[in-house]
Amino acid sequence: MKLRFAPSPTGYLHVGNARQAVANFLYARRHGGRFLLRIDDTDTARSKPEYEDAIRRDLKWLGLDWDEEARQSERMGRYAEVIEKLKASGRLYPCFESEQELNAKREMRIKAGKPPLYDRAMLKLTPDQRARAEANGKVPYWRFRLTDGSRKWRDLVMGDCSVKLTAISDPVLIRVDGTILYTLASVIDDLDMGITHVVRGEDHVTNTGVQIDIADALGAKPDRFTFAHLPLLLDSDGGKLSKRFDSLGLKSLRADGIEPMTIVSYLARVGTSDDPEVMTMEEAIASYDLSHVSKSAARFDMRQLLALNRRALHNLPFEVAREHLPPEATEDFWNAVRGNVDLTAEIPHWWDVTQGTIIPPSQPDDRVFLQQALDTLPSEPWGETTWTDWVNALKAASGRKGKALFMPLRLALTGEDSGPDLHTLLGLMGHARTVTRLKDAIHA
Numbered sequence: 073m074k075l076r077f078a079p080s081p082t083g084y085l086h087v088g089n090a091r092q093a094v095a096n097f098l099y100a101r102r103h104g105g106r107f108l109l110r111i112d113d114t115d116t117a118r119s120k121p122e123y124e125d126a127i128r129r130d131l132k133w134l135g136l137d138w139d140e141e142a143r144q145s146e147r148m149g150r151y152a153e154v155i156e157k158l159k160a161s162g163r164l165y166p167c168f169e170s171e172q173e174l175n176a177k178r179e180m181r182i183k184a185g186k187p188p189l190y191d192r193a194m195l196k197l198t199p200d201q202r203a204r205a206e207a208n209g210k211v212p213y214w215r216f217r218l219t220d221g222s223r224k225w226r227d228l229v230m231g232d233c234s235v236k237l238t239a240i241s242d243p244v245l246i247r248v249d250g251t252i253l254y255t256l257a258s259v260i261d262d263l264d265m266g267i268t269h270v271v272r273g274e275d276h277v278t279n280t281g282v283q284i285d286i287a288d289a290l291g292a293k294p295d296r297f298t299f300a301h302l303p304l305l306l307d308s309d310g311g312k313l314s315k316r317f318d319s320l321g322l323k324s325l326r327a328d329g330i331e332p333m334t335i336v337s338y339l340a341r342v343g344t345s346d347d348p349e350v351m352t353m354e355e356a357i358a359s360y361d362l363s364h365v366s367k368s369a370a371r372f373d374m375r376q377l378l379a380l381n382r383r384a385l386h387n388l389p390f391e392v393a394r395e396h397l398p399p400e401a402t403e404d405f406w407n408a409v410r411g412n413v414d415l416t417a418e419i420p421h422w423w424d425v426t427q428g429t430i431i432p433p434s435q436p437d438d439r440v441f442l443q444q445a446l447d448t449l450p451s452e453p454w455g456e457t458t459w460t461d462w463v464n465a466l467k468a469a470s471g472r473k474g475k476a477l478f479m480p481l482r483l484a485l486t487g488e489d490s491g492p493d494l495h496t497l498l499g500l501m502g503h504a505r506t507v508t509r510l511k512d513a514i515h516a
């Protein structure tokens with residue numbers, strides 16, 4: 073068994089692309105198969121090396137390591153061989169119509185109430201006519217002659233699928249400039265590279281019908297490939313994700329401080345009958361099942377991802393969390409804050425709260441209370457009972473309790489209305505910093 077993830081390096085990967093990478097990787101690992109990364113860079117105008125590097129970086133970051141790698145741009149010689157065979161067999165035929173001619177024909181068909189399909193006029197071209205066109209300096213592009221029927225397969229996600237080839241125009245597989253289109257390159261690669269399972273987005277369903285036809289023309293056995301088409305992942309408003317607009321990109325999620333296993337866990341479960349939960353890679357592999365993937369489009373829910381990330385961070389041992397922490401941070405610091413951050417990007421704030429400086433919000437109505445807090449703050453040395461002693465003294469001095477007591481104190485000490493346990497924070501902050509913080513809050 074061998075699977076592949078085949079992105080085009082035309083932008084940064086978004087969570088939709090990543091859903092396919094995760095599916096291919098987990099399925100391959102679960103079933104003892106191999107996982108290939110193939111860079112589909114036939115679109116030379118839009119492909120960029122920086123995007124290719126970013127794809128590798130993103131996949132490595134997610135922990136989706138691959139066993140083999142290939143690039144379509146390095147296989148042009150092989151494609152040329154196959155193209156010659158398809159031309160010789162007449163399945164690839166030259167076309168000379170310009171874009172304008174094609175548009176005009178399309179409009180006429182629409183006006184006549186016919187589907188806007190290519191009429192295969194060029195299939196009837198005589199060798200003489202072709203020679204004349206070429207003598208006039210015209211360069212052909214090449215279409216693939218589809219068979220007149222339907223292509224059917226049993227999809228691991230979509231169930232029974234059928235694509236009616238008679239309802240599709242013969243696809244252009246070679247452009248005027250001689251470059252090959254992904255549709256053909258991908259079939260040649262899948263056959264040559266021994267791919268057994270093609271797992272990709274639902275946007276490829278029609279392609280699959282066409283590609284089964286191409287594979288057949290290249291002599292592949294029927295049912296050579298098993299297909300799985302996963303529905304597209306939409307943004308929370310139901311909008312399309314796009315590599316070009318960097319919507320919900322992995323790069324930005326990483327910069328925001330989402331843990332890679334949070335993303336893998338979420339993408340393994342979103343749009344399936346299984347509940348999202350934070351998993352280790354081993355758990356994600358062991359529980360991955362394509363038959364649990366729903367046939368309808370899934371929406372990416374940032375709140376759910378953040379909730380999972382909070383749980384992931386909560387469970388992160390100090391040794392692993394260290395890479396996100398300031399070098400001087402102690403295990404006590406991590407233990408104090410780890411249940412209170414959705415994103416690692418929030419950690420520096422808590423470091424400033426306990427070890428640095430913050431700007432406390434102005435609390436004009438609570439100045440007297442904050443002065444009482446300062447007056448009752450136990451002097452050093454501090455110990456286990458310091459916090460309780462302080463709270464009891466402050467209750468007695470101010471007559472306050474509950475929220476009226478704790479909220480102004482929390483705001484003054486942390487600048488936030490929620491966060492880690494004040495008791496623990498106080499120990500980390502120490503006497504001198506607490507005094508400064510209270511004084512600053514009184515004057516804010």
Ligand SMILES: Nc1ncnc2c1ncn2[C@@H]1O[C@H](COP(=O)(O)OP(=O)(O)OP(=O)(O)O)[C@@H](O)[C@H]1O
Nearest residue numbers: 078079080082088089092272273303304305313315
């Ligand atoms: N929103 C999405 N949800 C799930 N899968 C997606 C989504 N968009 C693309 N894919 C899948 O991502 C994989 C990588 O494809 P590709 O690199 O062509 O991405 P793309 O976003 O469609 O790119 P482009 O905009 O350059 O066409 C394919 O399997 C494709 O079906």
